[in-house]
Amino acid sequence: MNDGARELDLAVIGGGASGFFTALQYAEMTEGKRVAIFEKGAEVLQKVRISGGGRCNVTHAGFDPRELVKHYPRGSRELLAAFHRWQPSDTVEWFKRLGVNLKVEADGRMFPESDSSETIIRCFLDRAEELGVPVYRKRTLLEIEAREGGGFLLVFDGLTERVAARAVCVATGSLKGSALSRSLEMLEQRVVPLVPSLFAFNVVDPRIVDLAGVSHSRVGVRREGGSGWQHGPLLITHRGFSGPAILRLSAWEARGMAEVDHHFAFVIDWLPEVGAEELAGRFAEIRRTQGAKLVKNTPISPISRRLWERIVACAGVDEQAVWGQLPKQEMRRLLDALKGARFEATGKTTNKDEFVTCGGIERKTVDFRTMESRVTPGLYFVGECLDIDGITGGFNFQAAWTTGYLAAAAVARG
Numbered sequence: 001m002n003d004g005a006r007e008l009d010l011a012v013i014g015g016g017a018s019g020f021f022t023a024l025q026y027a028e029m030t031e032g033k034r035v036a037i038f039e040k041g042a043e044v045l046q047k048v049r050i051s052g053g054g055r056c057n058v059t060h061a062g063f064d065p066r067e068l069v070k071h072y073p074r075g076s077r078e079l080l081a082a083f084h085r086w087q088p089s090d091t092v093e094w095f096k097r098l099g100v101n102l103k104v105e106a107d108g109r110m111f112p113e114s115d116s117s118e119t120i121i122r123c124f125l126d127r128a129e130e131l132g133v134p135v136y137r138k139r140t141l142l143e144i145e146a147r148e149g150g151g152f153l154l155v156f157d158g159l160t161e162r163v164a165a166r167a168v169c170v171a172t173g174s175l176k177g178s179a180l181s182r183s184l185e186m187l188e189q190r191v192v193p194l195v196p197s198l199f200a201f202n203v204v205d206p207r208i209v210d211l212a213g214v215s216h217s218r219v220g221v222r223r224e225g226g227s228g229w230q231h232g233p234l235l236i237t238h239r240g241f242s243g244p245a246i247l248r249l250s251a252w253e254a255r256g257m258a259e260v261d262h263h264f265a266f267v268i269d270w271l272p273e274v275g276a277e278e279l280a281g282r283f284a285e286i287r288r289t290q291g292a293k294l295v296k297n298t299p300i301s302p303i304s305r306r307l308w309e310r311i312v313a314c315a316g317v318d319e320q321a322v323w324g325q326l327p328k329q330e331m332r333r334l335l336d337a338l339k340g341a342r343f344e345a346t347g348k349t350t351n352k353d354e355f356v357t358c359g360g361i362e363r364k365t366v367d368f369r370t371m372e373s374r375v376t377p378g379l380y381f382v383g384e385c386l387d388i389d390g391i392t393g394g395f396n397f398q399a400a401w402t403t404g405y406l407a408a409a410a411v412a413r414g
């Protein structure tokens with residue numbers, strides 16, 4: 001595609017989730033308009049392919065925009081109005097219309113009924129063909145030049161001629177190491193520093209040695225000096241801690257954790273449903289009613305036996321200690337070990353199921369009614385290149401669909 005003479009109405013940069021959705025929506029809304037997708041890789045929709053462990057967690061069954069936005073550490077204010085225009089129910093309907101039914105899991109995550117991300121890829125590729133949207137692979141956009149009198153000229157790696165477009169939608173995903181950084185700078189498009197979000201914590205600690213694979217249904221976890229508790233299941237891994245509660249905390253504190261190079265102290269409450277006083281009361285009750293039992297043999301539900309034994313041992317409770325004769329001091333230590341176990345993270349591990357970038361195109365430089373740049377009219381931003389990110393659960397794709405829809409609708413209106 002080196003057709004400078006015939007100008008595109010919309011050039012979409014990036015053949016990922018947000019790029020495809022924008023281009024398809026635009027093509028559905030318009031007739032006789034020229035839209036094309038330019039993808040730097042040899043393959044399109046690569047992240048969709050690996051998403052959700054190969055199942056693609058397309059969206060989340062949360063249909064009240066005010067509730068939905070609570071899952072976005074960055075961008076919730078801007079997404080509120082946006083979700084009133086395109087939200088998960090619209091996503092579900094859109095896919096259904098194209099023959100892809102989504103199902104809901106107990107925790108609200110929505111997947112294709114096939115449990116395969118290939119279904120979503122096939123749907124996008126077939127629809128692009130039906131609508132006559134060309135997809136150019138191995139086309140890395142290097143520069144966006146604003147043209148006098150409106151529109152843009154696009155410089156692609158390996159293409160001598162520049163491509164002309166009336167509007168350009170940047171759907172390149174994370175801007176980390178992006179070929180476009182310089183061009184965006186020239187256009188005075190500010191980028192909020194990029195740091196990772198949704199990662200596991202590396203921890204070396206005797207309390208979790210050899211416990212890899214042990215999970216716990218619900219913990220509270222907070223960073224020391226951080227903004228508060230996050231709750232959810234937790235998983236002990238070979239490298240430390242992971243699971244929804246940890247990923248949630250990593251998202252909400254992504255920037256603060258990056259500032260200390262992911263070396264920070266955090267606290268786990270193994271029994272967040274039980275207050276410290278109530279737990280002390282339970283201990284007293286066990287002393288009275290099961291005083292002859294070994295402490296290490298009587299885990300408090302829902303803590304698993306293996307985890308309990310380790311917590312008890314690391315709290316310095318004697319292996320042969322029975323509840324009835326447990327010294328007050330040891331009982332205190334056990335209580336502290338359960339309600340406020342302090343750990344040190346010494347780095348992060350990116351979760352293989354889902355990770356995103358925090359930071360990107362500064363939100364206030366974009367009009368969220370249209371996704372158009374406030375500094376460069378005609379330039380649109382959608383998906384992960386924006387300083388918007390959600391926790392795990394389908395929220396990141398939903399942001400891609402919503403911003404893609406808004407951009408398409410705005411360009412279609414002309």
Ligand SMILES: Cc1cc2nc3c(=O)[nH]c(=O)nc-3n(C[C@H](O)[C@H](O)[C@H](O)COP(=O)(O)OP(=O)(O)OC[C@H]3O[C@@H](n4cnc5c(N)ncnc54)[C@H](O)[C@@H]3O)c2cc1C
Binds near residue numbers: 015397
């Ligand atoms: C392992 C993993 C699993 C995930 N699972 C889920 C999930 O189940 N549910 C969920 O909601 N979110 C999930 N996410 C997050 C989700 O994948 C992203 O939020 C989403 O893909 C963002 O879409 P995007 O189109 O903005 O960016 P991307 O999907 O990253 O697509 C951007 C595309 O642009 C191309 N590109 C970049 N620069 C250029 C350039 N200069 N010129 C041309 N092309 C360019 C890239 O090659 C890429 O194909 C997951 C992420 C990962 C890493």
